[in-house]
Amino acid sequence: MFLIVGLGNPGERYEFNRHNIGYRIIDAFASELGLGDWKKQGIYHNSEILNVEHMGHKAHLMKPGTFMNNSGVAVHRYLNDKHLETENLWVIQDETEVPFGEVRVKFGGSSAGHNGINSIDQEVGSGYWRIRVGVGRPTNDQPLSDYVLSNFTAQEFEQLGKVIDQVVAYLIKSLEEGTITSQTFNAKEN
Structure with a gap:
């Protein structure tokens, strides 16, 4: 049994922000699997x-209702209540340290300044899987906090569908196999 979390901020105001790529991907994942309403x-x-059962493997999907910086509170409560191990937690996050369109999957590590990941680390430790979806960095002197709360550019939106599709395909394959592995791929080139 896995808990797959898509990080983001609740509310329409944040829907198309870079910080909400986790929400967008987990929504697309649920849609691809033909799941009902959240x-x-x-x-x-x-x-x-x-909740999903796919090819004999079960998972809970979650979009934390807390704002990004408090995601760990909801994740911790859910893991405890469902008696799930931290190593069975997969978190889909935006990552400014990774170029737009590149995806890096890894187990553990530091939060790299990501407040949502930092919150989860504080609540449950760092022993879980991260699907780090590159959203790039500001090219000007825009503060990083403003950048992640800004919408994708028109050019990025043109490529975003490919990125989301590739991550969804990776998640489906991982769920089918009942395991997740470290890897890096450039979703916008595939």
Whole structure:
């Protein structure tokens, strides 16, 4: 049993922000698997939850209802209540240290300044899988916090569908195999 978390901020205001790529990918993943509507669960800080069984493997999907910087609170509560091990946690996140369109999957490591990951690390430790989706860095003197809360550019939007599709395909394959592996791929070139 896995818990697959897509990080983001709740609310329409943030829907197309770079910081919400985790929400967008997990929505596309749920759609590709033909799952129904997300269910808000107050006990998990209004997180949206879906359950999936695919090719004999079960997973819970979560979009934390906390804002990004407090994601760990909802994740910790869910892991505890469902008696899930931290190593069975897969977190989909935006990553400014990775070029736009590149995806790096790794186990553990530092938060690299990502406040959502830092929150999860503080609550459950760092022994879980991260699907780090590159959103690039600002090319000017824009503060990083403003950059991740800004929308993708028109050019990025043209390529974003490919990125999301590649990550969804990777997640489906990983769920089918019941395992996830470290790797790097450039989704926008595939």
